[in-house]
């Protein structure tokens with residue numbers, strides 16, 4: 274297949290491109306490098322891969338046939354969307370509109386990268402796809418959460434009105450190589466601090482929970498979803514729930530660091546708990562995560578160490 278991936282130079286986008294190439298697809302990546310990094314796709318240069326430097330909030334022009342459009346472009350870390358609130362809203366709305374328009378024009382399938390943030394600070398636990406969420410539209414995270422909620426609504430409008438073959442993946446916290454060490458998310462932040470024996474900053478009292486999925490597990494789930502016969506959203510994430518305090522301690526131990534944990538104020542609207550109900554993914558996709566948290570953290574530490582010595 275010939276597949277367009279927006280956000281191709283990002284953390285998840287670059288792994289997705291690589292997995293598609295590995296199974297024999299041709300990939301046209303698009304990225305404006307706002308939060309992506311060309312280094313993430315440098316190793317794909319000699320393969321059936323091209324990278325267009327383009328902002329998908331502007332009309333997307335691609336010559337030739339396209340079988341699938343995977344819409345991954347967006348700032349995705351809380352500090353990114355706090356610094357880039359308008360770009361975040363534009364890529365989720367205008368960018369999704371353009372990506373869907375491309376899929377319609379090419380009679381291609383479409384996959385939207387949605388997020389567990391559509392559930393906000395959830396009042397139901399774990400979160401199944403049937404839960405409508407608890408989002409503060411005017412809080413600092415609202416720019417991301419509402420853009421993704423709008424993107425889901427627009428995706429289903431294209432499915433219902435135009436008959437586009439659309440899929441929606443709700444991605445829960447994911448980690449692994451090619452995250453940016455300084456993107457502010459918990460796993461890279463703790464690793465960066467632990468590797469330098471600096472204080473590890475836990476926000477709040479560290480009792481809030483997340484469920485961390487290793488990148489290769491996530492990508493395997495997305496590839497299966499592309500083939501699935503459903504336009505309903507599907508949660509992809511690891512149901513193994515841990516507190517942020519536990520993750521901080523695990524990172525310090527696995528790095529072999531002398532860092533201490535220090536506590537900082539909890540950001541506004543920071544969800545208190547998050548764990549995917551993956552019944553739908555298990556049933557529809559016969560998918561479940563296989564990488565153990567400790568193995569995934571060790572692989573990620575190895576990547577950051579290699580980068581630091583380069």
Ligand code: UDP
Pocket residue numbers: 350351446457458459460462463474475476477481483517539540543544
């Ligand atoms: N967090 C933290 N210290 C940091 C970065 C994040 O304690 O240096 C916390 C954050 O408040 C949240 C959790 O870790 O409760 C996960 O944050 P992240 O930014 O990775 O993703 P989120 O799930 O909030 O989108």
